Amino acid sequence: MIANSLETNAKVFEPGATIGILGSGQLGRMMAIAAKQMGYRVHIFSPTHDSPAGQVADLEIQASFDNLAVVERFAQRVDVITLETENIPMETVLVASQSAPVYPGLKALEFCQNRRKEKMFLADYGIPTCQFEIVRSLVELKSVCRYMMPAIVKTTTGGYDGKGQFLIQTPDQIEEAWHTLNANELIVEEFVEFDYEFSVIGARSSAGVFAAYPSIRNEHRDHILNLSFSPSGLSDQLNQRATEIVYEIMNEMDAVGVMAVEFFYRDGEILVNEMAPRPHNSGHLTIEAHVTSQFEQHIRAVCGLMLGITRQTIPAASANILGLEWNQSKSPTWQLGLSMPCVKLHLYGKESPEEKRKMGHMTALAQSAEKAKQYVVAARRLLNIPAMSLNANGTS
Ligand SMILES: Nc1ncnc2c1ncn2[C@@H]1O[C@H](COP(=O)(O)OP(=O)(O)OP(=O)(O)O)[C@@H](O)[C@H]1O
Ligand SMILES: [Mg+2]
CATH class of the missing domain: 3.40.50.20 (Rossmann fold)
Structure with missing residues (x-):
């Protein structure tokens, strides 16, 4: 701290x-x-x-x-x-x-609401990020794509869960991308062939005290976070470097509360993808696996209290439950999904389970992150076994 x-x-x-x-x-x-x-x-x-x-x-x-x-x-x-x-x-x-x-404060919001300002901020402070260009017309997009291909094109405002993004792999997709995204301003990012993604969640209190959690590894499915697990396997040295970056970002933005910084790891180097000035989906496992959860930490930070200990107490993995997990019998089989004692369920109280809506998550605790990952994936799979196949004892 x-x-x-x-x-x-x-x-x-x-x-x-x-x-x-x-x-x-x-x-x-x-x-x-x-x-x-x-x-x-x-x-x-x-x-x-x-x-x-x-x-x-x-x-x-x-x-x-x-x-x-x-x-x-x-x-x-x-x-x-x-x-x-x-x-x-x-x-x-x-x-x-x-x-x-x-x-988190006006400065942090201003930078984190707009991908152009966010990337410019990183560039200004010499924080490594992917190559990017800003375009405001189809002509400009075409000219950037001449040297940046494949590229991910994103709207500069309003995107989340991969919304407002288009992967351009061939020149004939450029016009489609421009018309689909339908915005006045786009950011074109080089497509990073990363080895993996991770995030570091930092906290800064209104009194200026900083603390960070150990890094968390993230895996996406269809541009939506699917699995997170920790320990991440990142070397101590890179973990330290990533934490210093989070510290610098939060300090320069005068951000108060919790902030998650998403990183790409590629061939020994780390690049910042984006920042979220609030608790983050990848930090849900801190509820069970760390001394202080990211949510408690956020409350402590904005209320000006001393920050809590961020140490991890047990390896963990969490998996999002999307609407698509609702099986044909209209409801997941919670009893089966919770049949492993090391798995915890969080449901968010949302009514309509639309396919890509985040309805809840599960976190598994185990002797290693790899094992926790296996358990949480298995538990989520069990949600989709129709309740009809259960016998009176609740076993299938
Ligand atoms: N330049 C890039 N190169 C390679 N993959 C990328 C790039 N930008 C985004 N992605 C992939 O798409 C995912 C979502 O992108 P990003 O984080 O920019 O968008 P988002 O809509 O804010 O998503 P979220 O709300 O999940 O954070 C990334 O985590 C990564 O897997
Ligand atoms: Mg993201």
Whole structure:
């Protein structure tokens, strides 16, 4: 843990205070659960009713993020505000920040809301990232693709879970990419032939104290995070280097809360893919496998408390449960999925299981990350065995 420019006048919000969360999905839900455990009150600002976060909070205010009068009233009733997603309109954040401190803070949000600014930030600080170009017309896209192919083209704003991206492998796909993404500005990234992906989750409190978790290895399926596991197998030296990068990014952005930095590992070098100024899908395994979960850490950081110990206590792997896991009998067989005692289930309280919607996750704990991975994959597979095949004892 590093104490940097400790600000003695940073405001502390003690348990009993009210935390406002903008956004109401699973990240807000798990933040709220951690906050409730510590004795805080939680108000959720949600565009939908009975949201995953709203279900576990003291109060859910349902309104659109551009209803600034409601945003103002929401902010006046809480002590401190945080966000579960960086994709909240800046105007909403500015209005809220007139009544209460809003974390991660304006600078971090500005850079993390826009892939152009994010990549420029990395380039300015000499932090290794992939080759990229910004284009604003089909002509420009064509000219960049002459020397960057294959390339991943992304919208500069609004993307998540691989949305707003197009992989261009041949020249005849350029026009299709431009028309499909349909945006005024695109970022063209070299397609990195990485060996693997990992993330490092850092935390920085409003008092300027920094702590980071050991790196977590990530595997995607169809551009959506599928599996995460830790220990990651990354060398101590690279782990240290990645942690220094996270420290530098958070410090320069004056970010408060938890921030995940996604990395590519390629042939001995590490490249930053992107940053998320909030708890991250890859950090869900910290709930069971680390002394302090990323959600508790986020609450501690935004409330100005001392950060918790980030040490891992047991190897772990987590797997996302998407809507596609809902089998033909309309519901996963939870009993079978939970038949391994080392597997924990988290469901987010979402109603309609659309194919690519993140409905929940499972985490397995084991003597090695490899074993944990096997267990969690097996447990998830069991969710898809129809309940009809169970006998009266619950075995198949
Ligand atoms: N330049 C690249 N080269 C190779 N693969 C890439 C590149 N950019 C993205 N990917 C792949 O697509 C995944 C999703 O991309 P990215 O993280 O940029 O988007 P996202 O929509 O913000 O996703 P998420 O919400 O899951 O973080 C990456 O984790 C990686 O597997
Ligand atoms: Mg990503």
